[in-house]
Amino acid sequence: MMNGERPEFPKGTLDMLILKIVALGPIHGYALSQRIQQISKDVFQLTQGSLYPALHRLEDRGWLKADWKDTETGREAKFYTLTRKGQKQFESEVLNWNRLTDAVSLILRTAE
Amino acid sequence: MRWLRRRLFSHVVEEQLDAELRFHLDQQIAEYVVQGISPEEAHRRAQIDIGGVEQVKQKCPERRWENHVASVYRDIRIAMRSARKDRRFALLAILSLALGIGATTLIFSLIDSVLLHPFPYTNTDRLVGLSIVSAQRNLDRLPVSAFLDFKEQNHVFEDMIGLSFAEMHYLDHDAVESRGMSAESALMLVAARLRYVAATRWGTKRCLQMNRLAQVVAIS
Numbered sequence: 001m002m003n004g005e006r007p008e009f010p011k012g013t014l015d016m017l018i019l020k021i022v023a024l025g026p027i028h029g030y031a032l033s034q035r036i037q038q039i040s041k042d043v044f045q046l047t048q049g050s051l052y053p054a055l056h057r058l059e060d061r062g063w064l065k066a067d068w069k070d071t072e073t074g075r076e077a078k079f080y081t082l083t084r085k086g087q088k089q090f091e092s093e094v095l096n097w098n099r100l101t102d103a104v105s106l107i108l109r110t111a112e
Numbered sequence: 113m114r115w116l117r118r119r120l121f122s123h124v125v126e127e128q129l130d131a132e133l134r135f136h137l138d139q140q141i142a143e144y145v146v147q148g149i150s151p152e153e154a155h156r157r158a159q160i161d162i163g164g165v166e167q168v169k170q171k172c173p174e175r176r177w178e179n180h181v182a183s184v185y186r187d188i189r190i191a192m193r194s195a196r197k198d199r200r201f202a203l204l205a206i207l208s209l210a211l212g213i214g215a216t217t218l219i220f221s222l223i224d225s226v227l228l229h230p231f232p233y234t235n236t237d238r239l240v241g242l243s244i245v246s247a248q249r250n251l252d253r254l255p256v257s258a259f260l261d262f263k264e265q266n267h268v269f270e271d272m273i274g275l276s277f278a279e280m281h282y283l284d285h286d287a288v289e290s291r292g293m294s295a296e297s298a299l300m301l302v303a304a305r306l307r308y309v310a311a312t313r314w315g316t317k318r319c320l321q322m323n324r325l326a327q328v329v330a331i332s
Contacts, residue, residue, distance in 0.1 A: 028132075048163065049162075049163050049171060052168050053172045053173070077132070
C-alpha cells in the first residue's frame with residue numbers, strides 16, 4: 001500500500017495539523033516539520049515549499065501569531081503561537097474532519 | 113492593512129522571510145552533521161531538502177503581490193515577442209479585435225439612445241409633435257399668432273413649446289424692434305406634453321390621433 005513513497009497530505013489537512021502542533025506550545029518552522037515527521041512515524045514529511053507558505057497563510061488569517069524569540073542555542077527564530085481565533089478554527093476543522101472520515105469509513109464498511 | 117504594511121516595510125518583510133528560511137536551513141544542516149554526515153554533504157542535502165529558497169518564498173503570501181506583477185509583465189513581454197514574430201497574424205488579431213469592439217460599441221450606443229434613453233426629458237411617453245398639414249398634405253408652417261392662440265386656448269396639453277427655424281423677431285426693453293421678420297414669420301409647433309393620452313404609435317413615430325383628441329377636448 002505504501003510503495004515506500006511518502007503520501008501527500010490530503011487536501012485541507014495540512015492547516016489542521018499545523019494548528020494542532022502549534023497548539024502544544026510556541027514552535028518555530030523547523031521544529032514543527034520535525035515534530036510532524038516524528039509523530040506521524042515518518043509517514044508525512046513536510047517540505048519547506050508547503051510548510052512556510054502554509055504558516056504565513058495561517059498567520060495572515062489571524063489564526064497564528066508570530067514572534068521572534070531566542071532559541072536554546074541563543075539564535076533568533078520565528079516562533080508561532082495559536083490565537084483564540086486559531087483555536088476556534090482548529091476545533092471546527094477537527095469536527096469536519098471527523099465527520100468526513102466517519103462518512104468515508106461508513107461507506108467502505110457497508111458498501112461491500 | 114496588512115498588505116499596506118507589507119508594501120511599506122517590504123524590505124523588513126523580505127529580511128524576516130530570509131532569516132526564517134536560513135534558520136531552517138542551518139538547523140537542517142546541524143541535524144545532518146549530528147547524524148555523522150560531513151558538513152559539505154550536510155549543506156548540499158539541506159539545500160536539496162529546502163528545494164530552492166526563492167521558490168519557497170514565491171509561494172508565501174508576502175510575495176503574492178510581487179508575483180502577480182511579475183507574471184503580468186512576463187505575459188506582456190511574451191505577447192509582444194510573438195506579435196513581432198508573426199506580423200500578419202498579429203495584424204489579423206488586432207483587426208478582428210478592433211472590428212469586434214467597434215461593432216459592439218456601435219450597436220450598444222444605438223440601442224442605448226433609441227431604446228434605453230430616447231430623450232433626456234421626463235415622461236417622454238407623453239411628448240408629441242404637433243404640426244399642421246395642408247390640403248396638399250404638405251407640412252405647413254404655423255404663424256406665431258396662431259401658435260399663441262393655441263397656447264392660450266389649450267387645455268389638452270400641459271404646455272406647448274414653439275420652435276422656429278427662421279430668425280425671430282423680438283423687441284428689446286425700449287420696444288425697439290431688432291433683427292427680424294414680420295410677426296407672422298414661420299414657426300412650427302414642436303413639442304407639447306399631453307395632459308390626456310390621445311396619441312397612438314405608428315411605428316416608431318408618435319402621432320396625435322385627431323378624432324381621439326377632439327373627443328377629449330369635447331369632454332373637458
